[in-house]
Amino acid sequence: MDNKIDLLKQEIKTKLEQTGSLGDLDKIRVEFLGKKGSITALLKGMKDLTNEERKSFGAEVNKLKGYAAQRIEERVAELKQKEIEAEIAAMPQFDITTPAPLERGSYHPITLVQHQCESIFESMGFTVEDYPEVVTDYECFESVNIPKHHPARDMQDTYYLENGQLLKSQTSAAQNAILRKYGKRMMENGVPIKAIFPGRCFRNEATDASHENTFFQMEGMMVDKDISISNLIFFMKTMLSEVFQRDVKVRLRPGFFPFVEPGFELDINCEICGGSGCSSCKHSGWLELCPCGMIHPNVLREGGIDPDKYTGFAFGLGLTRLAMMKYKVKDIRDLNSGNLKSLSQFTDDEA
């Protein structure tokens, strides 16, 4: 009988060694350990043995059973391991250095710059106001202290429409409406007027690489009791430092704009040369960037606000100019061309 056990043990050993697949292993398991398997059969043949013999033979068979089960498990583990190894070996090395296809959507560069400016002002509690492009003479001129026949109307060649309305030549056309919209809340509840109003403006002029008849500006204003020139300079400097992501130096010069008094031209130190003078700043070290000033009392009055009680500042920023500066766009006409060769490059807002 012992011989039988040894033979079986040998057979198990050989078969396991010859087997290469997990499926075959399962067959082996059934062949030896199944209900009708050879080891089970050994146990069935024990009824002819004496009690003594049965006891020792039973122990031997159980040992064999244990051995078979263990060897099968080991072999399963081995084959599983081999399978993983084969899978690993089968994995080719990819060339990760091939260029990634980056075709994707894009924003208009003005949108990017506009969002950047908007978020700066929103973070300082300014509202962003939208305003129509077709406005009345009153909105664009009368209400902002530019009466009929004022020379300032000559300074901008305005597109008039057949019905007497016009395409707004300046974002200031929104000033009166904004003063009226928020004035009451300021006077009754002490909420200062803080608004920016980006928008598209139009000038009747011939276009070339640096002139457009359609361009974007962003105007802003703040009105409250005791708003001062000192505040104006602070906000301009802070805002521009955020826009340009550096500590800009600003310089104010007197400037004449009918809707402000005093009015200023604001220059920033040239980013290209850092102020030492280069061709970009015409060797002055300064770039003229935005007109600003204290809102003219007539403009406040026309907006229903008492200029003896309230003061405010206003400023204008050329969004088109900012975008051109930021992205070094040389031909302003690219912006309205709709040409995706130019425009598809502006894929994300870095602000």
Add this chain to the structure above:
Amino acid sequence: MFLSMNWISDFVDFTGLDKVALIHQFSLSTAEVENEIFYKGSDLSGVVVAEIKSVENHPESKKLHLLKVDIGEPELIDVVCGAPNVRVGMKTAFAKVGAKLGEIEIAPRPLAGAMSYGMCCSEAELGISDDHSGIMDITEDVANGTDIKELYAVDDIVFEVDNKSLTNRPDLWGHYGIAREFAALAGRELKPLAVEDLAAYDALQKVDMKIEDPLCQRYACLQVENITRNISPMNMLIRLYYCGMRGINFLADLTNYLMLEMGQPMHAFDSRKVGKIRIKRFDKPFTFQTLDGVERNIDENTLMICNDNTPVAIAGIMGGLDSEIVEDTTTLTLESATFDAASIRKSTVRLAHRTDASMRYEKSLDPEMCDTAIARFLYLLKKYDSGVKVVSALTDEYAFRYETVELRFDKAFVDRYTGIEISNDTIVNTLTSLGFKVELSGDVFDVVVPSWRATKDVTINADIIEEITRIYGYDNFDVHTTRSPLYPVRPDTVKTDEDKIKDILVKRYDLHEVHSYVWAYYDELKALGIEVEPNIKLANATNPNIETIRKSMIPTQLCQVKTNVGYAPDFGIFEVGRVVTGMDDNNLCVEKKMLAVSLYSKTAEVKELYFKLRDILAVLADDLKHKSLSFEASEPKQGYIHPVNCNTVLLDGKAIGTIGIVHPEVGKKIDKKANIVFAEIDMQAFADVKNASIIYEEPSKYPPMDYDISVVVPAGVMFSDLAETWNKKNIGILKSTKIVDTYDTDKFHSVTIRFEFSSNERTLSSAEVQEIMDDIIADLKQSNVTLR
């Protein structure tokens, strides 16, 4: 406008001060100075007065002469000179060996075989005029060898002020006004102008002069005779030249000089031609020849200076050719006047002729200057031509006087406006230095604005703030933030919708944002066979291609699709822009902000592309509003839209836009092989739809149950018609339906619809779902929708 520091220094003593630094300060405090500052004479040295002692013809050249010149040294110097005007005894400017003329350094050199030790110079070569017709003819009695810079004011610092920055400052159109600013900036005195006392001639007869038109504010004139001088003093010519004017003759130069000095334009008439001065307009248009020889059309709005009824000058713009000073003029009539600024400006525009005079008059000159200018003119005239005789009394009609501007404000006002502390003393001193009369009692300032600032420039207290702060210097401001209370900021829905839509279109659908113009592009649209929709037009478009305001953005966008054919086989563009859809009851434009999207594809079938766009719109509605779109077939009115598959887009039952396919005729003109679809959404209508909030549903613990049916859908029946069948039943456990398959043959169109049932309370039984489905199927059958 060019300004000479020498000239300004006539009125302010700058001893010990850095003039260039002051110019920069002027730029920051008064008006923009152009970057380049001209250091006149700085590149000129070694030029002296030389007397020509002998002139011989050059043996080798017909043009050249051999000269011997005396430059005050023991030896005469040999010079070869090509100028035509050489003569013995003439004094000229001579550049010695070693002299510098700009880039050139003078060295001995042979000219056609003869050695030349130096060079006789023209005025142009010295940079003091543009005359290079011959060498300089020095008439002054001066020792030979005198340095030219000792003789003439060649050295000067000249700077240019941007005229635009002087628009509101009529007082700064002459050197004296500029000098007043410099005096204030430097903290120095402004010297008074030296003038002739005109009262001395009061006994003389007056000129026959009368203002007959309110557009003339003041007219002053004086007659003088016995003017013998013809050529202006060199120093005067140099100043004029440095300031951009060329010498003409003494009288013309002197009027120009006065204008550049005081900002007051003046004119000199031949008294024989203007014995009876009348200032008026004419009833009828006529032509008039100005002194530049041009015939100009004068209309009934143009103010004229007349000799009785004969026009002799266009008021404030230019004199006439007929009354100009000529060689045999013996008596002249000097005019110094002011006119209504707006009228001069309009006349200038009508005549398309802007002059140095009109440019100044447009700015509202101070009428107080008129008589002073004559007194100053006479002073200079007599200084340089002592025999001049005044033959009339000053004749001066002052028809319109500006009101004196008096302002009152207190220290608190200044503090509030500036946000910094500026002392009462500083305020008083600053204003006084600018010519304001200031009285301070306690903290209250009473200010009288000087006449030269009171014509329009300084009228309110805020103007005073500018005067104080600009001289104080904005660079000296202590800057700080505001102390305003904080309140939440509510963004505008249209704006937030717009931003979100842009993000979705760019980030999720890879579309490209473009910008376009608000008017229809005639030429481009014509090329695509798209008719420009009649709409309101620009009244003053200079380019007929951009005349009509667009009604829709789609035609514009199709032009831009055309631009990008070849960019990629598939692309999509979008823009949020404006259109004018019509006129309201008050004849005002109805302007709308629209979102326009166009998809172009060479690879996708038209249906696929159309549905891609439909899906984009559906996602926008679902994402921003948590609502579903619906569609209604519409018949397009515009020729560029395909008559099939044009749909009105509805949200909350309200029309918010259109989706469609480009008409094949237009499409083929854009690209024969591509499909193009478009949509246009009204941003305000979209924003007006209320945002439904997300209603959270607890995930069911019980298994859901799907039930698929395949039905044959007759032509013309839409899915929305089918959906209506079960939607109206309000089946609580029916969570959603979707199409999982479609099957089309020649004979029928079939869809497989999956119904998803689920309950949060219990496990659904097959029987109850079957019952519901049987009911639905029965209803569908009634609409001729049968199971396949």
